[in-house]
Amino acid sequence: xxxxxxxxxxxxxxxxxxxxxxxxxxxxxxxxxxxxxxxxxxxxxxxxxxxxxxxxxxxxxxxxxxxxxxxxxxxxxxxxxxxxxxxxxxxxxxxxxxxxxxxxxxxxxxxxxxxxxxxxxxxxxxxxxxxxxxxxxxxxxxxxxxxxxxxxxxxxxxxxxxxxxxxxxxxxxxxxxxxxxxxxxxxxxxxxxxxxxxxxxxxxxxxxxxxxxxxxxxxxxxxxxxxxxxxxxxxxxxxxxxxxxxxxxxxxxxxxxxxxxxxxxxxxxxxxxxxxxxxxxxxxxxxxxxxxxxxxxxxxx
Numbered sequence: 001x002x003x004x005x006x007x008x009x010x011x012x013x014x015x016x017x018x019x020x021x022x023x024x025x026x027x028x029x030x031x032x033x034x035x036x037x038x039x040x041x042x043x044x045x046x047x048x049x050x051x052x053x054x055x056x057x058x059x060x061x062x063x064x065x066x067x068x069x070x071x072x073x074x075x076x077x078x079x080x081x082x083x084x085x086x087x088x089x090x091x092x093x094x095x096x097x098x099x100x101x102x103x104x105x106x107x108x109x110x111x112x113x114x115x116x117x118x119x120x121x122x123x124x125x126x127x128x129x130x131x132x133x134x135x136x137x138x139x140x141x142x143x144x145x146x147x148x149x150x151x152x153x154x155x156x157x158x159x160x161x162x163x164x165x166x167x168x169x170x171x172x173x174x175x176x177x178x179x180x181x182x183x184x185x186x187x188x189x190x191x192x193x194x195x196x197x198x199x200x201x202x203x204x205x206x207x208x209x210x211x212x213x214x215x216x217x218x219x220x221x222x223x224x225x226x227x228x229x230x231x232x233x234x235x236x237x238x239x240x241x242x243x244x245x246x247x248x249x250x251x252x253x254x255x256x257x258x259x260x261x262x263x264x265x266x267x268x269x270x271x272x273x274x275x276x277x278x279x280x281x282x283x284x285x286x287x288x289x290x291x292x293x294x295x296x297x298x299x300x301x
Contacts, residue, residue: 051112054080059127060103061085067283068093070118081178085264089117089286102127114183115285145272146250150237153221158235166204167300168272172253174211175223176261183285189228190289202300205234210255210263212244273299
């Protein structure tokens, strides 16, 4: 196969980090005050601080067309994160048609407070050993959600069976995560705040630590409070390494220790219905809070 396949998948509504088109110079000169305002708009709006773009290199480990996700084993991304394997959303699902596991790529990554998204990728080589995603097989919709019994941020035991009759939004994070975990928790906080009071009473949020050796109940409590989680309806869970690893395996999340404190893991959120069955899966961080709110309303409304 040719090694020069490329696809620009940037959002056409935001083609890049360029100054926005202004009114004519004559119009600006007609009002000194307007000229000052426009100058401020140019400086403030030329490149939104909420979105940053990084150049990166890595190897494609899995192409998940169903979820519009790429699993990439990437090198250090200067100024963002060390080398690790993780899943990223893509700006245009058509990009997935140009890539295969084992492709060595150069790619551009857009980072916002809400998502990590591959804008474009160019194949520059192939790796002989295409390992695949390596994150395990997640349970599918309508499967019974695997049971767990762990310890929450207050040091109290919490089991999935204790939450019977509630809709459960379950994810997996760790407090030293440099990338997607704070974004994921922030999205769930937005979901929690958007729920009507009667729906909030029927919904429970659960976040299971991927790093139980470090994430004590106290550290999980600090992490949750720093991000605005309402702990009256949210359990941040930890346990022994064996207990947590068994839960991760049962949900197909998997984890691999990378350099330093980094943990490679599959970013996924499970929506579990009141009968304890998996109703939906949301892979990555691309799904907007409103989509999750609608899914909860369909189950609990």
